[in-house]
Amino acid sequence: MRVATWNVNSLRVRGPQVLDWLAANPVDIIGLQETKLADADFPVADFEAAGYQVLFSGQKTYNGVAVAFRERAFTTRATALPGSDDPQKRVLCVADDDLCFLNLYIPNGSEVGSDKYAYKLDWLNRLQAYVGELRQQYRQLIVVGDFNIAPDDRDVHDPDEWRGKVLFSEPEKQAFRDLTALGLIDCYRLFEQPAADFSWWDYRANGFKRNRGLRIDHILASQALARQCVGCHIDKAPRGLERPSDHAPVVAEFEP
DNA sequence: ATGGCGGCTGAGAGCCGA
Numbered sequence: 178m179r180v181a182t183w184n185v186n187s188l189r190v191r192g193p194q195v196l197d198w199l200a201a202n203p204v205d206i207i208g209l210q211e212t213k214l215a216d217a218d219f220p221v222a223d224f225e226a227a228g229y230q231v232l233f234s235g236q237k238t239y240n241g242v243a244v245a246f247r248e249r250a251f252t253t254r255a256t257a258l259p260g261s262d263d264p265q266k267r268v269l270c271v272a273d274d275d276l277c278f279l280n281l282y283i284p285n286g287s288e289v290g291s292d293k294y295a296y297k298l299d300w301l302n303r304l305q306a307y308v309g310e311l312r313q314q315y316r317q318l319i320v321v322g323d324f325n326i327a328p329d330d331r332d333v334h335d336p337d338e339w340r341g342k343v344l345f346s347e348p349e350k351q352a353f354r355d356l357t358a359l360g361l362i363d364c365y366r367l368f369e370q371p372a373a374d375f376s377w378w379d380y381r382a383n384g385f386k387r388n389r390g391l392r393i394d395h396i397l398a399s400q401a402l403a404r405q406c407v408g409c410h411i412d413k414a415p416r417g418l419e420r421p422s423d424h425a426p427v428v429a430e431f432e433p
Numbered sequence: 434a435t436g437g438c439g440g441c442t443g444a445g446a447g448c449c450g451a
Contacts, residue, residue: 186450187440213441213451238441239449285451325451344451379451381437391451423439423451 179204181319184424188212208280212241229307242269277315280319281322324425332392364429
């Protein structure tokens with residue numbers, strides 16, 4: 178089983194790239210973020226023609242998450258954190274009898290100390306409780322998405338430049354550690370990885386060409402699944418295409 | 434140092450992202 182996560186920054190713009198990528202990289206499950214589409218506008222037929230079923234929770238203009246999958250009986254279990262009436266569509270939990278797949282677009286936080294940063298930390302706090310519940314319910318749990326957190330110095334092109342800033346502040350990194358402390362493993366770090374290997378680069382100032390990036394897109398797996406993980410990598414190729422998303426897909430492979 | 438770019442809406446310029 179191969180799974181992926183990709184913040185596409187508008188599925189309307191990136192739809193062809195996503196379908197091309199899936200044709201070349203036929204993963205079994207992919208979580209997409211920032212689709213920026215109302216549900217009525219989701220290109221269901223395009224995914225079905227490519228051999229994928231799709232579940233989604235979107236809104237106009239902002240946010241929006243989707244899960245495309247093959248040969249599974251996933252149904253939607255949640256489109257928000259429990260007890261939340263948040264209009265921002267950032268959560269899609271799908272599951273079948275064996276596996277729970279939680280796709281997240283965690284808030285960006287804008288700037289340390291801002292209202293959006295407080296919203297992000299509160300959101301992470303509520304996520305912690307929710308993932309704790311899922312952990313009890315599912316032996317096989319995968320949590321993917323745009324976390325908007327670089328967990329470690331290795332995940333930042335210039336840690337000293339970023340220290341204390343949003344995406345790399347201590348409370349955010351602590352929230353990431355708290356999630357992993359629930360029994361979730363960062364699949365990427367199970368393996369030896371290239372130095373300066375990132376999943377996001379700013380569009381501005383030639384961020385990608387200069388490799389001024391961050392690793393903020395993650396695939397976490399419960400221990401039972403992590404034991405079966407045989408590889409995890411970031412596919413930088415789509416970031417080099419014309420009109421790319423600012424994020425690259427991350428892929429993890431599991432063997433029974 | 435501040436702004437870079439790109440997508441969105443709605444038909445401007447401003448919001449938002451990370």
